[in-house]
Amino acid sequence: MLLGTQRINAQGHLEIGGCDTVQLAKEFGTPLYVIDETALRANCRAYRAAFESRYPKNEIYFASKALLTLAIAALIDQEGLGMDVASFGELYTALQAGFPAERISLHGNNKSKEELETALEAKVGLIILDNFYELELLSQLLEMHKTEAAVLVRATPGVDPKTHRLIRTGQADTKFGFNISDGSALEAVRRVLRTPKLRFRGLHCHVGSQLLDVETHVEAVQIMVQTMQSVVRETGAEVEILNIGGGLGVRYLEEQRPPTYDEFAEAVVSTLKSALDAADLPYPILQQEPGRSLVGEAGITLYTVGAMKTVPISEPPGTRTYVSVDGGLSDNPRPQMYDALYECLLANRADEPAEAVVTIAGKHCETDTLIPSTKLPQPRPGDILAVQTTGAYNFVMASNYNRFLRPAMVLVHEGNAELIVERQRLEDLLRHERIPERLCRHRPVFAQKLAE
Numbered sequence: 001m002l003l004g005t006q007r008i009n010a011q012g013h014l015e016i017g018g019c020d021t022v023q024l025a026k027e028f029g030t031p032l033y034v035i036d037e038t039a040l041r042a043n044c045r046a047y048r049a050a051f052e053s054r055y056p057k058n059e060i061y062f063a064s065k066a067l068l069t070l071a072i073a074a075l076i077d078q079e080g081l082g083m084d085v086a087s088f089g090e091l092y093t094a095l096q097a098g099f100p101a102e103r104i105s106l107h108g109n110n111k112s113k114e115e116l117e118t119a120l121e122a123k124v125g126l127i128i129l130d131n132f133y134e135l136e137l138l139s140q141l142l143e144m145h146k147t148e149a150a151v152l153v154r155a156t157p158g159v160d161p162k163t164h165r166l167i168r169t170g171q172a173d174t175k176f177g178f179n180i181s182d183g184s185a186l187e188a189v190r191r192v193l194r195t196p197k198l199r200f201r202g203l204h205c206h207v208g209s210q211l212l213d214v215e216t217h218v219e220a221v222q223i224m225v226q227t228m229q230s231v232v233r234e235t236g237a238e239v240e241i242l243n244i245g246g247g248l249g250v251r252y253l254e255e256q257r258p259p260t261y262d263e264f265a266e267a268v269v270s271t272l273k274s275a276l277d278a279a280d281l282p283y284p285i286l287q288q289e290p291g292r293s294l295v296g297e298a299g300i301t302l303y304t305v306g307a308m309k310t311v312p313i314s315e316p317p318g319t320r321t322y323v324s325v326d327g328g329l330s331d332n333p334r335p336q337m338y339d340a341l342y343e344c345l346l347a348n349r350a351d352e353p354a355e356a357v358v359t360i361a362g363k364h365c366e367t368d369t370l371i372p373s374t375k376l377p378q379p380r381p382g383d384i385l386a387v388q389t390t391g392a393y394n395f396v397m398a399s400n401y402n403r404f405l406r407p408a409m410v411l412v413h414e415g416n417a418e419l420i421v422e423r424q425r426l427e428d429l430l431r432h433e434r435i436p437e438r439l440c441r442h443r444p445v446f447a448q449k450l451a452e
């Protein structure tokens, strides 16, 4: 499977963004996150066009939790999208990148006073209210700071998407949002309307992530329109915005066929329009927050192959060959967390027939299998392995487990590769650490040498 601008060049190497991945590995080291700028930009444009052509009152916020660095924020800004942030760190990064605050929306199921105050001070465009505690806290802060805030009420539609249990959020039993079924969402709207410094702008929902069909979104849209109708009927308030979150899936495996942007837009918009018409409601602004579907397929991770071993196995009877790479759990926790599956290829021998069935293992002190079973040309130590579809929820979920250094990230575009995140250095690991005086002893000569 080749995605975005990927192709196999005359040397038989995988190329992305016009850059030879073998050269990238040589120049920047491995593990290395590589982001295909052309593909990312094309996705932003195509997603937007799919909706704009069917529903012009349409706004796309990039869900920055999927991938955020200063450069990515700047690129998303250039593409004219908004940005959904869900923590102080995401808000800080977006603001530091110069992302216009009025196009930022603040999320979170337990927003702190500090996060809310910073959002108010920066004048972010929208705050998505998640619970009654936050509603109360925000109204106190607005009184204190003598300011106002535009809000959406996040509602939980009670739908059950077909995706991993840890990334479902539309069902009633979730920590996120105000339930619709027990009347909490309507009560939240009433309270917002009673709070003079809160400006009610509409409703929000997000049903889950990596959805490979349109059914749950369609169901959620119908429920949200019914909820809009109840809000209008019960409170007389106008629902100017309906935000349906993100969630569209991507291809991790060749056989996966997520709806295209056009198929997704057609299903969502036709459902929305007919539900609105039936309810005799004016058309709201349709907001969305895609993350994975914009950036997932635009990223790969490059690793270097090291140790290999073959062991006998009983199920099915035969052998298994472990091919260990120089990263794993710390740069991609998704296989451990969600049993996520990935495809890969040997970047330096991408044109050779894939005839060996192997297991790709990480190098952590865990059974950090990256890919349980895949077909490759017989791997050799020193080969460069490219794991596909790692643009979303990899870099942002990376850790320093086993004191691994977080990988670098490069943005590739028309044959140029620009470093947008430096590889961590050993001194970064110790930057925030202190040894109390009473535990101090002279550092061994070797540690001193390493630090120089």
Ligand SMILES: Cc1ncc(COP(=O)(O)O)c(C=O)c1O
Residues within 6 Å of the ligand: 063, 066, 084, 107, 169, 206, 208, 209, 210, 245, 246, 247, 248, 289, 290, 291, 292, 293
């Ligand atoms: C509120 C909200 N919006 C948007 C997203 C982005 O989701 P995805 O990356 O699946 O498009 C998420 C994550 O699931 C989310 O929690």
Ligand SMILES: N[C@@H](CCCC[NH3+])C(=O)O
Residues within 6 Å of the ligand: 065, 167, 209, 210, 334, 338, 392, 393
């Ligand atoms: N981290 C999850 C997605 C979480 C979506 C955010 N609510 C994943 O990698 O699939």
